[in-house]
Amino acid sequence: MASQCNRQGNPLYFPSKQPSHRDEVKRLHLTAEQQVAALQQRYLGAVYDRLHHVVPQDADGTYPMLRYHLGWEEADGTPSSTSGGKALRPVLCLMACEMAGGDWHQALPAAAALELVHNFSLLHDDIQDRDITRRGRATAWTIWGIPQAVVAGNAMRVAADRSLTQLADSGLSAPTTIAASRMLTQRYMEMIEGQYLDMSFEESGEVTTAQYLDMIGRKTGALIQSAMYMGALIATGDTRSAEAIGQCGRGLGLAFQVWDDYLGIWGDPAVFGKPVGSDIARKKKSLPVVHVFQQIRGADRQRLLQIYSAPEIQGADVETVMAMMAEAGTDRYVREIALTQSQQALEPLSGLGISDDIRRQVTAMAEFFVTREK
Amino acid sequence: MASQCNRQGNPLYFPSKQPSHRDEVKRLHLTAEQQVAALQQRYLGAVYDRLHHVVPQDADGTYPMLRYHLGWEEADGTPSSTSGGKALRPVLCLMACEMAGGDWHQALPAAAALELVHNFSLLHDDIQDRDITRRGRATAWTIWGIPQAVVAGNAMRVAADRSLTQLADSGLSAPTTIAASRMLTQRYMEMIEGQYLDMSFEESGEVTTAQYLDMIGRKTGALIQSAMYMGALIATGDTRSAEAIGQCGRGLGLAFQVWDDYLGIWGDPAVFGKPVGSDIARKKKSLPVVHVFQQIRGADRQRLLQIYSAPEIQGADVETVMAMMAEAGTDRYVREIALTQSQQALEPLSGLGISDDIRRQVTAMAEFFVTREK
Numbered sequence: 001m002a003s004q005c006n007r008q009g010n011p012l013y014f015p016s017k018q019p020s021h022r023d024e025v026k027r028l029h030l031t032a033e034q035q036v037a038a039l040q041q042r043y044l045g046a047v048y049d050r051l052h053h054v055v056p057q058d059a060d061g062t063y064p065m066l067r068y069h070l071g072w073e074e075a076d077g078t079p080s081s082t083s084g085g086k087a088l089r090p091v092l093c094l095m096a097c098e099m100a101g102g103d104w105h106q107a108l109p110a111a112a113a114l115e116l117v118h119n120f121s122l123l124h125d126d127i128q129d130r131d132i133t134r135r136g137r138a139t140a141w142t143i144w145g146i147p148q149a150v151v152a153g154n155a156m157r158v159a160a161d162r163s164l165t166q167l168a169d170s171g172l173s174a175p176t177t178i179a180a181s182r183m184l185t186q187r188y189m190e191m192i193e194g195q196y197l198d199m200s201f202e203e204s205g206e207v208t209t210a211q212y213l214d215m216i217g218r219k220t221g222a223l224i225q226s227a228m229y230m231g232a233l234i235a236t237g238d239t240r241s242a243e244a245i246g247q248c249g250r251g252l253g254l255a256f257q258v259w260d261d262y263l264g265i266w267g268d269p270a271v272f273g274k275p276v277g278s279d280i281a282r283k284k285k286s287l288p289v290v291h292v293f294q295q296i297r298g299a300d301r302q303r304l305l306q307i308y309s310a311p312e313i314q315g316a317d318v319e320t321v322m323a324m325m326a327e328a329g330t331d332r333y334v335r336e337i338a339l340t341q342s343q344q345a346l347e348p349l350s351g352l353g354i355s356d357d358i359r360r361q362v363t364a365m366a367e368f369f370v371t372r373e374k
Numbered sequence: 375m376a377s378q379c380n381r382q383g384n385p386l387y388f389p390s391k392q393p394s395h396r397d398e399v400k401r402l403h404l405t406a407e408q409q410v411a412a413l414q415q416r417y418l419g420a421v422y423d424r425l426h427h428v429v430p431q432d433a434d435g436t437y438p439m440l441r442y443h444l445g446w447e448e449a450d451g452t453p454s455s456t457s458g459g460k461a462l463r464p465v466l467c468l469m470a471c472e473m474a475g476g477d478w479h480q481a482l483p484a485a486a487a488l489e490l491v492h493n494f495s496l497l498h499d500d501i502q503d504r505d506i507t508r509r510g511r512a513t514a515w516t517i518w519g520i521p522q523a524v525v526a527g528n529a530m531r532v533a534a535d536r537s538l539t540q541l542a543d544s545g546l547s548a549p550t551t552i553a554a555s556r557m558l559t560q561r562y563m564e565m566i567e568g569q570y571l572d573m574s575f576e577e578s579g580e581v582t583t584a585q586y587l588d589m590i591g592r593k594t595g596a597l598i599q600s601a602m603y604m605g606a607l608i609a610t611g612d613t614r615s616a617e618a619i620g621q622c623g624r625g626l627g628l629a630f631q632v633w634d635d636y637l638g639i640w641g642d643p644a645v646f647g648k649p650v651g652s653d654i655a656r657k658k659k660s661l662p663v664v665h666v667f668q669q670i671r672g673a674d675r676q677r678l679l680q681i682y683s684a685p686e687i688q689g690a691d692v693e694t695v696m697a698m699m700a701e702a703g704t705d706r707y708v709r710e711i712a713l714t715q716s717q718q719a720l721e722p723l724s725g726l727g728i729s730d731d732i733r734r735q736v737t738a739m740a741e742f743f744v745t746r747e748k
Contacts, residue, residue: 061567061570061571062566062567062570124524124525124528127520127521127524128521128524128525146501146520147501147502147573148570148573150498150501150502150524151498151502151566151569151570151573154498154531154566154569155563155566155567155570157528157531158559158562158563158566159563161555161559161562162559162560162563165552165555165556165559168549168552173548174547174548174549174551174552175542175548177548177552178539178542178548178551178552181535181539181555182539185532185535185536185539186536188532188535189529189532189533189536192436192525192528192529192532193435193436193529195525195528196435196436196522196525196529197435199521199522199525
């Protein structure tokens with residue numbers, strides 16, 4: 001860690017600079033993490049059963065790519081011990097169903113659909129960003145090539161549709177099934193608009209923090225919004241409470257992504273699995289980068305522009321950018337945005353008759369989203 | 375044309391070899407073409423209205439790519455005079471709705487959805503096949519790059535979903551709306567499986583004609599099947615007649631694609647817009663190529679393998695392959711398959727109470743599919 005110091009010789013990352021924040025975060029985090037783990041334990045078996053049910057088991061064709069990407073199999077078709085990700089969207093969908101007083105089992109087709117839509121977008125994102133690893137494994141396009149990986153993404157998306165149409169089989173009324181599907185389509189359209197904006201931001205020069213937050217609201221927030229909206233709608237058919245619970249989801253999605261951006265620079269390498277400053281090295285235009293570009297002036301700004309004009313950013317330059325972020329208060333800014341978003345996410349729930357138990361769960365989720373270390 | 379002769383010195387293409395077939399085709403074609411044109415004239419204004427309604431008009435973002443691909447705009451956003459394609463899937467969907475005794479206006483959301491799903495697949499296909507022109511213009515990925523074109527395809531697909539959810543607004547019952555959507559999902563999954571197989575065939579060595587026909591049944595037949603199924607289902611809600619009419623669609627789709635493969639080699643360059651033998655030059659593994667590989671033996675086979683092992687196939691080798699096809703009777707074989715498929719496509723309709731007028735229209739469509747020159 002000795003080399004990772006800023007120009008004042010202080011370590012660049014939060015341990016020494018914000019001990020009180022970190023301690024508090026640790027304390028909150030443990031409780032929140034335990035509660036979220038309990039929720040996951042409650043739902044995930046049924047979610048995975050449903051996912052295995054809708055993704056075809058064919059030995060040939062495009063489906064082995066899907067099972068590989070989902071972490072169920074290796075590229076040669078043998079079983080994999082890879083973790084399949086956090087499955088947050090299904091968990092939030094099922095929790096929202098319970099928040100609105102429903103039986104979460106009825107929302108399982110929607111929960112599985114959300115996980116598949118999310119994984120569809122990851123498959124295509126990996127191609128677009130030319131990312132070569134995901135969850136510690138080679139990305140699908142690096143194994144099967146871009147054309148096949150594009151098709152695998154499309155197949156993942158149609159598996160999601162397939163799951164969603166099964167809502168009607170679980171006894172849900174046809175109009176509510178249509179309303180759920182319509183909401184997913186609408187939010188999914190926003191997600192694609194967000195992906196487009198994300199790519200344009202990577203190419204364009206200046207992006208404001210407001211533009212950036214709007215983009216991630218679409219790219220990440222919209223799908224989580226539809227997760228919680230659908231869960232609530234399935235419970236009651238009542239669109240008013242589903243709207244409020246959906247708004248909570250959008251806020252949580254934003255908070256989740258901002259914290260992801262935080263971890264992408266200041267995450268603990270031993271836990272987060274990526275080197276400190278990794279999003280700088282990757283030249284990813286995440287919120288910290290957008291913020292430092294917006295704040296910095298004069299010679300430092302010229303230096304920053306020069307660093308970002310190179311095709312890759314190397315170790316010493318990563319440290320320089322991190323030092324500029326420290327001066328601009330970027331880490332504090334990003335943490336505060338994450339925290340504010342996660343708190344504001346709970347506001348739309350205030351008028352709803354949600355049990356104390358479930359309210360504790362969603363609060364834990366909101367805390368977990370902005371305290372998690374990976 | 376002098377250079378385009380086979381080893382016996384005869385012209386390679388059908389004019390001199392099958393005059394009677396061609397004359398009959400000409401005669402049938404004129405009538406069929408006029409009837410299909412009348413159908414298109416009847417429906418297409420409303421289809422385009424609907425398409426313009428569901429594809430967002432935003433000046434920025436991903437949507438200008440969609441409007442470019444659809445032939446409505448140029449890359450700089452100015453209006454385009456390009457033809458947007460044949461819109462066969464919407465026409466077949468609306469015709470099927472009338473076949474089953476319905477009001478075709480009610481099927482417009484499905485018709486528009488089908489055209490968008492089809493164009494979504496073309497956008498991604500162009501990337502996968504690295505095709506640089508479509509309908510005489512640069513393909514989207516050559517202008518905006520692969521990542522943006524992948525996103526544009528996804529946005530096209532979600533515009534399709536958006537259109538489909540509007541079925542319920544046109545007074546269709548919710549269960550029928552769900553059944554239509556479910557069928558589209560199922561056939562769309564087949565279409566993706568077909569795309570996967572198509573790509574694997576391009577990479578693999580031997581493909582039988584049976585495997586090839588199975589592949590195009592999925593890649594092209596399945597979506598046309600769902601077009602006619604949905605049109606019929608929307609008319610009556612009766613799944614039995616919709617199944618039969620859908621089966622007709624699958625056969626028509628197969629016939630259409632086989633004839634496309636025929637035109638890809640023996641099409642009239644002045645009408646079809648591509649040089650004679652173009653699918654050979656492109657090394658496309660279409661039905662004629664699959665057939666000649668399956669038929670040819672001995673030294674000719676070695677020569678064929680050698681020609682296809684080169685990265686590109688040049689003029690003289692294209693002629694050699696066409697001469698081999700002439701010897702193997704490939705042109706006759708492909709025409710017969712197309713004709714048989716188009717005739718068999720009408721069989722499932724026999725038990726249904728379809729008016730003579732509509733029966734003439736679908737027969738004209740079946741004839742047009744295997745006699746068209748472009």
